[in-house]
Amino acid sequence: MKITYNKKSDKLIILLNDNQQDNAIEKTNNFTIHLDNEEKPVMIEINNASQVVDFQSIGISIPVEKIEITRV
Numbered sequence: 001m002k003i004t005y006n007k008k009s010d011k012l013i014i015l016l017n018d019n020q021q022d023n024a025i026e027k028t029n030n031f032t033i034h035l036d037n038e039e040k041p042v043m044i045e046i047n048n049a050s051q052v053v054d055f056q057s058i059g060i061s062i063p064v065e066k067i068e069i070t071r072v
Helices: none
Strands: 002-006 009-014 022-027 031-035 041-047 067-071
Touching: none
Parallel strands: none
Antiparallel strands: 002 009, 002 067, 009 041, 022 031, 031 041
16 A cells, blocks of 8 residues: 655545556545456545545645655
8 A cells, every 4th residue: 555645736645556547436526536447446536635634643744745655
């Protein structure tokens, strides 16, 4: 799993695996779920993230331009 936040675009990307993205489901203006060809989630994209995500609860302070967190 890889979590990337870009302050300039205010977008949080949660990459769940390296599968090829085949389809996307936009749940709201802020949330899009990208799926592989077996309809399994590959990536979650959150727009306007600073307005909808509690960054402190996931250990991210947002005064940086871009941060990447990779869980091994």
